[in-house]
Ligand SMILES: CN1c2c(nc(N)[nH]c2=O)NC[C@@H]1CNc1ccc(C(=O)N[C@@H](CCC(=O)N[C@@H](CCC(=O)N[C@@H](CCC(=O)O)C(=O)O)C(=O)O)C(=O)O)cc1
């Protein structure tokens with residue numbers, strides 16, 4: 001039996017990659033320096049796995065930005081707009097790669113970045129491949145081979161990891177009409193084969209092809225393409241051992257297809273879909289190796305050895321041990337690097353730490369599981385000891401007094417339908433709110449955060465270190481908030497925000513203040529590119545010991561006669577972006593958070609805040625990957641949002657915000673959230689996302705993002721007016737707000753100011769145009 005992993009976190013345990021990339025982008029280090037950091041991370045990851053005794057160590061799981069973008073560069077799937085950059089400059093591949101990820105605004109060039117979207121149901125974002133009708137592919141980057149050779153030089157024969165061809169195509173987008181991207185497979189496959197041949201010639205024995213789509217709902221055409229592709233690979237590369245990796249879901253009705261593909265090994269996710277083991281065993285041909293994904297690659301709880309060993313032994317009854325591999329369920333990209341770095345016992349108590357395993361600890365778990373499962377004498381001392389230590393940790397968690405709070409459980413049990421309903425319908429609330437708020441047509445606002453400057457972050461870092469005391473820290477933040485309010489008044493925004501300077505992150509900040517959560521110091525996980533998040537850990541029943549944001553919002557409101565919008569993160573997003581307890585349904589945990597947020601909403605209202613935004617960017621990402629499970633999820637998720645929002649009076653306006661979402665297939669549920677105003681990220685899709693709202697005749701108000709904040713570029717008034725004119729074609733103007741896309745926290749003040757000034761001018765231009773139109777029709 002062999003152990004292997006599908007991928008290891010590549011940010012470095014001290015976030016070395018993030019720091020090096022950002023230094024490179026700001027010109028502080030050169031390309032060689034950056035490459036050295038990358039190489040050091042790879043070496044360290046390989047060594048760690050070697051030391052832990054992992055049998056089959058992956059390579060090419062490293063990436064400077066994103067593994068999907070790596071594939072696009074490998075196959076030369078470079079959108080045409082970058083040709084100008086290639087032609088104009090003798091550009092290094094690495095620079096072109098970053099330009100594709102982040103856009104390029106230099107030397108008179110203004111090239112937009114490629115789109116970014118969620119990686120399945122995770123909080124990781126990938127760069128969406130762009131395909132055109134006459135798309136050609138050729139080998140452009142040798143990254144997979146280079147990294148294989150690099151590891152080989154270090155004495156490790158790795159298993160290179162590539163995104164499988166079908167998943168790669170499905171993850172992409174047709175950028176013009178008239179073709180189906182899956183039909184590009186005939187052009188793509190020869191280049192895949194070229195890459196695989198090179199790896200084989202260089203000595204690779206195993207190659208892992210990630211095909212998570214094989215575990216999702218497939219069309220007949222997709223199924224056919226799976227057969228065609230893997231048969232062709234077998235024909236062209238009969239000697240190469242392909243490990244086909246599925247994860248994030250069970251194979252279900254695709255099982256027959258999966259086991260019929262002529263590959264050497266099939267990896268299945270037994271954490272998400274433990275029930276599939278028996279059927280998979282029944283159907284797996286003798287010569288197909290089965291890789292059991294038994295350690296949770298998406299969560300941070302210690303593995304249950306007893307359970308896992310039972311799974312492994314069950315598999316060993318059907319198959320010989322040389323046909324079994326064990327592994328984490330998916331790449332460890334989604335968990336933090338190393339629990340050993342959590343040394344501050346006041347942040348993470350030893351009791352709770354003893355329940356956890358991060359990536360490095362999961363390697364140890366894997367090796368231990370192999371040792372236990374291969375032990376013939378089940379009473380052997382070493383085996384029993386390891387099992388007992390594990391059992392003790394799990395028992396300590398199960399019985400801990402810290403987890404269960406009867407009053408919290410009783411409160412969620414008492415939730416009624418009425419708790420999730422506003423007093424009056426939106427049609428009536430609308431005029432009550434308009435009278436109370438007196439906002440102009442096309443009201444302007446922002447999504448909440450303003451630049452989190454180095455200074456703001458360093459105050460927080462110093463406060464956490466103890467070199468700045470609580471009062472000094474608070475005063476610095478209050479000053480920053482005041483400047484932010486003055487600044488918004490000056491540029492004449494209609495609905496102001498306090499700026500979110502007090503927040504390290506929109507989820508971690510709330511986690512830190514709620515009971516039932518613990519957080520880490522070094523538990524970073526890559527979110528996109530160099531950006532990381534530190535998900536809090538929900539270990540027990542959740543309640544709110546005291547108000548969390550009222551101080552900031554009411555201070556900001558006290559500074560101005562304009563309306564300041566209160567700013568909260570919603571229950572589904574807090575749930576989705578945290579590591580969640582695994583001893584009760586997610587819906588129950590979500591309801592507990594919803595009640596805590598509801599209390600905060602009511603406290604904000606009491607403190608005189610008249611508009612409250614409850615951000616729910618993760619509602620769509622939380623959708624189950626299989627459609628049959630959507631309804632059940634949407635029911636509890638939307639209900640949790642409603643519970644958090646519905647306690648207010650009709651006069652109080654509730655906003656929500658979502659980004660990276662497509663709404664077509666869930667629009668009725670978005671409508672059921674019944675937020676008075678929804679702001680959505682729209683600029684990169686040129687307002688196309690509004691079509692879903694238009695088709696549904698969505699009655700509530702909408703703020704489509706009028707400019708992309710992911711680049712430092714300042715948009716012109718003209719282009720924002722044009723985008724809003726486009727919006728007006730599908731949504732009545734009385735329903736429309738004007739705001740940017742979200743993410744201003746990642747920008748600098750200079751470009752933020754210029755862009756928002758232009759945005760306010762755009763709104764004013766729209767108002768004048770609308771008044772003219774009104775007079776003409778009179
Ligand atoms: C809206 N998005 C979010 C997602 N998930 C979240 N949990 N939160 C989100 O906001 N998912 C979808 C999108 C993803 N988008 C982003 C956007 C931006 C970031 C980001 O900026 N991440 C920061 C880390 C933020 C943070 O925690 N900051 C801390 C500082 C931590 C730190 O680096 N400290 C330094 C010392 C600082 C100093 O001295 O100056 C250190 O420890 O060395 C804070 O503000 O206190 C990032 O840097 O990557 C993420 C997702």
Ligand SMILES: N[C@@H](CCS)C(=O)O
Nearest residue numbers: 447448449617742743
């Ligand atoms: N209020 C948050 C939403 C991000 S999705 C922000 O502006 O950063």
Ligand SMILES: [Zn+2]
Nearest residue numbers: 617658659742
């Ligand atoms: Zn957002």
